[in-house]
Amino acid sequence: MQNKKILIVDDEIGIIQMLETVLRKEGYTMIRRALTGEEALRALRITDFDLIVLDVMLPDTDGFQLCQQIRAQTNAPILFLTARTSDLDKLTGLSIGGDDYITKPFNPLEVVARINVQFRRMMLSQVNSQKKDVYQMGHLRLDRKAAQLWIHGEEVNCPAKELELLFFLADHPNQVFTAGQLYEQIWGYESVGDEKTVAIHIMRLRKKIEENPKMPTIIVNLRSIGYKFVPPASGELL
Template structure:
């Protein structure tokens, strides 16, 4: 059995029941459900969760707005599960703080696989390995991998799980070029055609946090038609935590 706490948010009771039973069968034992945005906010405020599965079409609040409110309370992975399948909806969901996006109708086993991938990556940063007990100092910003903390100009900046993992991966591979699909595979754990958009949105969000001018980035640069690479500004200091 697995100890991760998962919150399922959907106004369709049939979907909640199906996902809850499926996750129990797959070994998850701490499953909480919510049918409205308010109920979800109350439950997140009252107890910690490791992952949230979130519908967009809720009766009291749009799922996009709910995601933004949840991001004020938690940085855990948020996986959108919605019948809205347009590119605009997916880009919107990822742009306002979502970590992944699956459209309805969906393959239940794919949902479980994506949940496992999100939790696996999240848990990597909770393991007190020697490599994770370091503070990476890039001058303008620092990364504490053990505490999963990003600080810019000395100020701690809230950073959702997948953004943080993507930044850490790029920083650990400086001056190396990766395609968007390669980055998705490394950080999210799986890769399918179309997942490149997820990476593009997350990089855009990271640039807004790190770059003085996100339109002319100096740290995370794009080599048109090739991929992305992280360029450390000056000498990087690595300190034991």
């Protein structure tokens, strides 16, 4: 995380200083501040930022308008931080290119957590670019486009979230993920006590794909760490 470059755009210096303090404690050291939209655009012409924290109400421009200008220069995640709390404002911010929306007053630790989520998603999306449409692994076959699962040649009914979770695990064989990371990827929210949701879906998948669900060899649980997907030894990824 230390090499991630973050731009904070806000005219309240106290907010910037508070965010800088908690971000540095998390290991983010490459932080640039901008008090106006003009300063932000000038900084973007000089530096390729990895993430932008953007206030909506700036002294020289509207943050929504600035977001559109920023989007013309970079695809870096934009996290809105604003006192405008209406649903319309939130929908506007997300529809014009924002990736998240946090209202003031806020907990700075929540901001850092959401920034971490954005960077984790970016990292995983880079890996996802290598994902396949069809997996044939021993007795298990997955077809992404058809949204189908076959076990021993027979199609098995699989609800959408279970199938999405299974594809994600198959896309990242032998990689360990915590329950929280899996929840973020499949359900789209930062995990706060949602390990049970993941555990239930893992249990249901094991009943479908494991030869012995009580002694799983495909979706393996690493105690106190997380889960990893081990492709059946009798087959190869296509």
